[in-house]
Amino acid sequence: MCGRFTLITDLQTIAEIFGVPATLEAQPRYNIAPSQEVVAILHEGQRQMAWLRWGLIPSWAREEAIGNRMINARAETLAEKPSFKRLLRSRRCLVVADGFYEWQQTNGSKKPMYITLRDGSPFAFAGLWDQWSAADGRLLRTCTIVTTEPNELLATIHNRMPVILPREDCERWLDPTVQEAEALLPLLRPYPAAEMQARPVSRLVNDPRNEGAALLA
DNA sequence: CCAGACGTTGTT
DNA sequence: GTCTGG
DNA sequence: CCAGACGTTGTT
DNA sequence: GTCTGG
Numbered sequence: 001m002c003g004r005f006t007l008i009t010d011l012q013t014i015a016e017i018f019g020v021p022a023t024l025e026a027q028p029r030y031n032i033a034p035s036q037e038v039v040a041i042l043h044e045g046q047r048q049m050a051w052l053r054w055g056l057i058p059s060w061a062r063e064e065a066i067g068n069r070m071i072n073a074r075a076e077t078l079a080e081k082p083s084f085k086r087l088l089r090s091r092r093c094l095v096v097a098d099g100f101y102e103w104q105q106t107n108g109s110k111k112p113m114y115i116t117l118r119d120g121s122p123f124a125f126a127g128l129w130d131q132w133s134a135a136d137g138r139l140l141r142t143c144t145i146v147t148t149e150p151n152e153l154l155a156t157i158h159n160r161m162p163v164i165l166p167r168e169d170c171e172r173w174l175d176p177t178v179q180e181a182e183a184l185l186p187l188l189r190p191y192p193a194a195e196m197q198a199r200p201v202s203r204l205v206n207d208p209r210n211e212g213a214a215l216l217a
Numbered sequence: 218c219c220a221g222a223c224g225t226t227g228t229t
Numbered sequence: 230g231t232c233t234g235g
Numbered sequence: 236c237c238a239g240a241c242g243t244t245g246t247t
Numbered sequence: 248g249t250c251t252g253g
Binding site for chain 2: 066
């Protein structure tokens with residue numbers, strides 16, 4: 001699955017890579033956790049960068065707390081689940097990252113591993129987003145990250161992995177004229193293991209209050 | 218028709 | 230909002 | 236994902 | 248055990 005990730009690359013570079021205006025600013029982040037704001041790219045009128053809160057609150061939800069659990073969406077059932085079907089058609093997004101953490105369970109203990117592309121370049125998770133109006137009038141934009149079965153590398157660590165979209169697939173995922181599940185679901189596959197790498201990192205990363213480059217030691 | 222759920226993960 | 234179950 | 240709380244009453 | 252918060 002995916003429950004924690006990094007975005008260290010500056011957003012000017014991110015903007016250039018994904019072909020959008022650099023409208024956001026942020027410090028490097030080494031421990032992005034659910035319920036926090038993440039950098040996303042979506043197509044609303046035009047392609048743009050946006051802050052979205054990680055943890056989907058569907059527009060019909062009564063309680064904000066639902067978002068604490070909806071941090072992932074299974075690719076295998078995306079087109080059937082009431083919560084996601086509508087979003088697959090019209091509310092797709094990219095969630096920008098340059099690495100993510102998975103906890104490997106080995107004889108009773110959990111070891112955090114840090115997974116990146118081999119060349120260290122930033123990448124995009126496939127995501128869905130929605131808007132939710134709170135009773136007090138706040139309008140929240142939230143998102144969820146799509147997961148799938150693991151590739152050969154991730155299978156040694158965990159039984160799920162986030163969907164990473166190759167650059168060319170990002171175009172189709174964001175294209176608002178594409179709405180058929182048949183055209184979208186084939187994009188949601190495990191990223192090639194040969195292009196990824198994983199290494200153990202400090203258990204400091206366990207606590208989402210810990211931040212900074214020391215986590216990667 | 219209305220009522221009620223709507224999610225993932227991991228663990229048992 | 231949309232789907233399932235009764 | 237992990238960490239940390241998990242309750243009520245009454246009083247301030 | 249289960250839920251909430253980050």
